[in-house]
Amino acid sequence: MTESYQPQAIESKWQREWEATELYRSRVDWDKPKHYALTMLPYPSGDLHIGHWFAMTPSDARARWMRMRGYNVLFPMGFDAFGLPAEQAAISRNIHPWKWTYANIERMRAQLRSMGAMFDWEREAISCTPEYYKWSEWFFKRFFEHGIAYRGSALVNWSETLQTVLANEQVIDGKDERTGQPVQQKMMEQWFFRITQYADELLDFEGMDWPPSIKIMQTNWIGRSEGARATFHTEIGGHPIEIYTTRPDTLWGATFMVLAPEHELVKKITTAERRESVYSYLEQAGKQTEVERMLEDREKTGVFTGAYAINPVNDERIPIWIADYVMITYGTGAIMAVPAHDQRDFEFARAHDLPIRVVIQPEDMEEPLRDATMSEAYDGPGVMVNSDAMNGSRSTWQKGRKNPAINRVIDWLEATGKGRESVNYRLRDWLISRQRYWGGPIPMMYEGDQIVPVPDEDLPVELPEDVDFMPTGRSPLTYHEPFFKVSETARRETDTLDTFMCSSWYQLRYLSPHCDTAPFDAEEAAYWLPVDVYTGGAEHAVMHLLYTRFFTKALRDIGVYDEAAEAMRRHGRDPEGAFDEPMTVLRNQGQVLGAERQGDFVLCSGRMAGSRLMAERVEVVDWNQVPAGFEGVFGEIAHRTEDVLHVNMAGLTQFVEVQPDAEIIIPDIPGANNVNQLRHHLDIQRMSKSKGNVVNPDELVAKYGADVVRCYLMFNFDWQKGGPWNENNIKGPLGWLNDVWDIAMAGPPGSAGDAAAERDLERKLHQTIDVINRGLEDFSFNTAIAEQMKFKNALRAALRAGRIGAETWRAVMHRLIRLLAPFAPHIAEEIWARLGWEYSVHRQPWPQYDAEKAREDVVDLVVMINGKPRQTIPVAADIQRERAQELALASAAAQRFLQAGQPPKRAIFIPGRKGMDPKVNIVV
């Protein structure tokens, strides 16, 4: 009896060996092609989650594959170590953020090592160390010098819960992205990065192999729109009010104006008799959070200021209103309202009895639009009317200058000085300062009303350790006099940097994490940049992934890459475009969801139809006793298909069809429930501690070994999609690795072997190599492993049949183990060593694919009748059109469908392209 596969006995041994022999150190080598594979660095929250394994181990397999294929691969790891949780731990548990963070890093490092990934730990970077954040500060200073960083006043998102401001990207639905608590809009002076200056360049994804969805999300977030600005003036006082519009062709249809409640002119222009109602509206609007504004009924509220404006295009006198449907943060915070052609303005006009005037008349309607009879705004194409000299201009669906009417009006506005063409963006400047302790200090000081940067030689400004964490919610730095008091007259900035700034350049710090003369070593950068493949979650689409692109472009523009570009030229590489984008290829993994719920008990009542219960009422309960006197179906839900529940009732399966209007009671979900919610509740749920469905990778590794966990994660999901956890499925990869082990340990067979079987096995091996290559290239890890399982099955069958000789066995194993190495690095190393081959399997070249050897001699000719496959005929692989058609027409299937003696209408030959069988489609 041979020894069985025991991962626990081999994994830590090899992990130590790999460390001791520096197997995964990556060094610049200009003679080898480089590959920078990067996976998003974790936040040191305390424990590695299964999601980290899901993101990282397939990325590791791919990096290993690239390495075996001859690339010099850099695959680093680090920690994004600043952030609020550390500070909250300090307050609630009285542990210093340093201690908490470093303890977590220690723990997670060990967990990361247990993956058996090829991380180069010599390049580890931790963003909360002074040697790291010194350079975050240094970048801030350079940005300040180049006008990219500035201090300014703006309406910002203030989180009362977190006691800090947040960037727009970190607010979702008016709530803070991390805690889900509402934020308020507040006028505050803060530090910003001028990301809007890069808006147009950020819209250009030329040459970037990123998921289309990410490109679309970023494009929408930037929100470029083309239109015009025009200046209206108040009738009294002549105050200018600038408006932005995408529809300058409707300027003649403006019947009133609307200012955002926060607009600076509001208080100036409001007349005495309107003051009371305007001020009470402002007060009411100011109290509302973003969430409340959205929860409000969609009725358009607003008040008249009493003031009028003159429309510059036709000198008309129109009333100025205030309404909260106009946002101060978009455009100019003021609009011209054209109710006939804008739905929001239309609703407002109807609600407040304001006039409506058609200025675009559609041509293809039976009835022309009339001011009085419109039931909704019309925003389609037509001809300009009621617009003086512009009448007759054709307005189309097109936007901006491409629309003839808009084009003509913009020209006219510019010629008459009444307005100008304008491009507007939804993107705001990046608010970078945080009123928190646990972040990189902002290297700035205030002296009187002067802003003074901390001199470079004083960097880094270090975070003081001896601070008091008080439950006031405010940063301890604001109480720490030795920190903020630089001199009698100078005060240090106590705000810190958004952690997203630190993670915007970590890919650069990995290149030389301990370099103390520059943020990164120019030679390293010249060789490794840009990142070739980046993997991570899609939740960073408009945060990290947008910020790091901006950061890269800003660094390029201020000359941070100049030295690296010089080094590239010296080594004969063209630096053109190398520093425009941080990552060439991006792929997002999906999310591993909690296990499917089973074992819910339900009470179902209704009427029986045959053996089926047509349920009018379904209640989910957490006890398993039949209530006294209950008539109906009670039991555990075994399965669900659509609306049919399979309920296990005392060993019998009962079918319950949930009626569309059935009453459904799910205690976890209050209020009226519907079938969808029931389905959802029973199906998949996100992993979370409160639901108790979190999967702990450490336990899995202890139970099955890291290789099995890695392979399970790669095999049982579409990696880019994710899916529900199901530990039952782990048996697949477990059985596979056991089988490979057993085949290897059994040693070469004693049989002589059979030439045809050996040739067939060789062919299958090459086909397998091809599929694995394609799978890894396309991040289709599941098919790559499926193909290896298939090959293992074929190998085992051939061995059992005694048709493989010792020599062939060895030659096959020599490649099989190398194919296994990227996926299951420990078992591959162990088998490699036991079969007597030289350390390490991970230094071996990847098995070469030979298309000639993969080719089949005999293939199945598929005979199709009207596109339906009916019969197959074994034929030579190189069969030609005439012969194939001849055989197909003579086949039994063809004879059955063809009337006696009748020729077919057509016979189409489809040659057997790569791995596909040839076909003849006969049309009868």
Added chain:
RNA sequence: GAGGAAGUGGCGGAAUUGGCAGACGCGCAUGACUUAGGAUCAUGUCUCUUUGAGGUGAGGGUUCGAGUCCCUCCUUCCUCACCA
């Protein structure tokens, strides 16, 4: 409201991008070995009225041929959301 992705067995998922739908695995069934089986091995496993026929959320269309392309719905997920 706007934009995007997706819908395939009991389950996770394949289908080389328009060419034999359901690879591979889980589960299940039958059998073997066994005191035992949640071990191992073998065989089978889309459906049906089974010499054949039908089948990828529903309905249309394009094509010799559609899971794949086009149109109209339905459902789910994600992102943004009074964006002027």
